[in-house]
Amino acid sequence: MGRTSDGRERILAAGRRLMEQRGYSALGVAEICQAAGAPKGSFYYFFDSKEALALAVIAEEWAEQRRAWAAILEGPDAPLRKLRALFDSTAATQRSGQSSCGTVSGCLFGNLSLELSNQAEPIRLALQDIFTEQAEMVRTVVEEAVARGDALVADAAGAARAVVAQLEGQVLFAKLYNDTGHLDALWTHCLALVGAQAQAA
Amino acid sequence: MGRTSDGRERILAAGRRLMEQRGYSALGVAEICQAAGAPKGSFYYFFDSKEALALAVIAEEWAEQRRAWAAILEGPDAPLRKLRALFDSTAATQRSGQSSCGTVSGCLFGNLSLELSNQAEPIRLALQDIFTEQAEMVRTVVEEAVARGDALVADAAGAARAVVAQLEGQVLFAKLYNDTGHLDALWTHCLALVGAQAQAA
Known part of the structure; x- marks a missing residue:
C-alpha cells in the first residue's frame, strides 16, 4: 500500500x-x-468510522472549494463581476464533472445535506458551518455592491442566502436532468435577487 | 394483516x-x-422491489401535493397572491412536519433527487416529470402576473424554474439547520425573481 x-x-x-x-x-x-x-x-x-471519513472528505472538499471562492470573491474586481465569476466557476466545475463521468454529480454539500442531515449530527453541523460561511462570503460582496450603488437590496444577508439557495436549487436541477444548461441563467437570477441591473456587471 | x-x-x-x-x-x-x-x-x-415502492411513494406524494398546488395556483385570486399562498402553504407543511417529528424533513422530491438521481433511472425520470410540472404550474401564474402588469420578467419560464429552485434551496437550508425560519423570506425572493414589487401582492 x-x-x-x-x-x-x-x-x-x-x-x-x-x-x-x-x-x-x-x-x-x-x-x-x-x-x-x-x-x-x-x-x-x-x-474511526465511515462517518469520520465523510467528515474528512467534507473538510477537504470545503478547504479546496473555499480557496477557490476566496480567490474569486476576495479579489480586486467589481463586486458584481466577482459574483458572476463565482457562478461561471460553479457551472464550469459541473460541466467538467459531467464530461469526465457522464453525469452531473451536483454539490457534495447539498447532496449530503438532503441525504443525511437528519441522521448524522456531526455531519449536519459541518455542513451548516460550510453553508453559513458561503452565505457570509457572498454577503460581503453584496454589501460591497450596495455600497457602490450597483445593487439595491435592503437585506444583504438575506439576499446572500437566497443567492446560495438559488445556486443549490439550480445545481439540484442540473443533477436531476443531467443538464448543466440549468446553470446558464444563474447570473440573471442572482442580479434579480440582489436588486441589480444586468448592465452593472 | x-x-x-x-x-x-x-x-x-x-x-x-x-x-x-x-x-x-x-x-x-x-x-x-x-x-x-x-x-x-x-x-x-x-x-416488485424497493425501487417500485419508492416510485409508488413518489407518485402518491405528488398526486396529493399536485392537488394542493392546483387548488392554490388555479384558483381565482390575483396571480401574485396565489404564488404567495403557495409559499405560505409550503412553510406551513414544513412547520407542521417539524412539530410532529422534531426535525424538518424537507422536500421528498428534492431529497431523492440529490440522493438517487444518478443511480436509479426510473426514479430520476419520475422526479424530472414532477419538477417540470411544478415549473409549468408556476410559469402559468407568472405569465398571468406579467399580463396584468404585476410582474415584469421577460422569461416567464426561466423565472418559474428559478422560483422552484429557490424553494428547493431554502427548504434544503430549513432541513439542514432544522429551522423553518429559512422559509420566511421566500416571498421577498420570489418577487425579486419575477420582477415584481411587494405592494403588487
Missing part, C-alpha cells in the same frame, strides 16, 4: 469520488477500500 | 414516512415491513 500517508489519501480520494457518485448510505467500507486499492484493515487505522 | 388493500396502504405509508426521515439507500425491506406491521413476504406481493 505504499507509504502510510498514501493510504489515507487514497481512501479519502476514493471516499470522495464514491460519495459524489452514490451518496453516503449506499457505501460500505469494504467497497471504499477496494476502490482505493487498500486492505480493509487499513481503513480503521486512518478513520 | 387485515384486508389486502390495507397491507399495501400500510407498506406505502411506512415507506413514505421512513424515506422522508432517512432517505432511500439506508432503508431495507424488512425494516419497512416491520414499521408497517406487515409480514416481509407480503412486501413482494404488492411491490
Whole structure:
C-alpha cells in the first residue's frame, strides 16, 4: 500500500469520488477500500468510522472549494463581476464533472445535506458551518455592491442566502436532468435577487 | 394483516414516512415491513422491489401535493397572491412536519433527487416529470402576473424554474439547520425573481 500517508489519501480520494457518485448510505467500507486499492484493515487505522471519513472528505472538499471562492470573491474586481465569476466557476466545475463521468454529480454539500442531515449530527453541523460561511462570503460582496450603488437590496444577508439557495436549487436541477444548461441563467437570477441591473456587471 | 388493500396502504405509508426521515439507500425491506406491521413476504406481493415502492411513494406524494398546488395556483385570486399562498402553504407543511417529528424533513422530491438521481433511472425520470410540472404550474401564474402588469420578467419560464429552485434551496437550508425560519423570506425572493414589487401582492 505504499507509504502510510498514501493510504489515507487514497481512501479519502476514493471516499470522495464514491460519495459524489452514490451518496453516503449506499457505501460500505469494504467497497471504499477496494476502490482505493487498500486492505480493509487499513481503513480503521486512518478513520474511526465511515462517518469520520465523510467528515474528512467534507473538510477537504470545503478547504479546496473555499480557496477557490476566496480567490474569486476576495479579489480586486467589481463586486458584481466577482459574483458572476463565482457562478461561471460553479457551472464550469459541473460541466467538467459531467464530461469526465457522464453525469452531473451536483454539490457534495447539498447532496449530503438532503441525504443525511437528519441522521448524522456531526455531519449536519459541518455542513451548516460550510453553508453559513458561503452565505457570509457572498454577503460581503453584496454589501460591497450596495455600497457602490450597483445593487439595491435592503437585506444583504438575506439576499446572500437566497443567492446560495438559488445556486443549490439550480445545481439540484442540473443533477436531476443531467443538464448543466440549468446553470446558464444563474447570473440573471442572482442580479434579480440582489436588486441589480444586468448592465452593472 | 387485515384486508389486502390495507397491507399495501400500510407498506406505502411506512415507506413514505421512513424515506422522508432517512432517505432511500439506508432503508431495507424488512425494516419497512416491520414499521408497517406487515409480514416481509407480503412486501413482494404488492411491490416488485424497493425501487417500485419508492416510485409508488413518489407518485402518491405528488398526486396529493399536485392537488394542493392546483387548488392554490388555479384558483381565482390575483396571480401574485396565489404564488404567495403557495409559499405560505409550503412553510406551513414544513412547520407542521417539524412539530410532529422534531426535525424538518424537507422536500421528498428534492431529497431523492440529490440522493438517487444518478443511480436509479426510473426514479430520476419520475422526479424530472414532477419538477417540470411544478415549473409549468408556476410559469402559468407568472405569465398571468406579467399580463396584468404585476410582474415584469421577460422569461416567464426561466423565472418559474428559478422560483422552484429557490424553494428547493431554502427548504434544503430549513432541513439542514432544522429551522423553518429559512422559509420566511421566500416571498421577498420570489418577487425579486419575477420582477415584481411587494405592494403588487
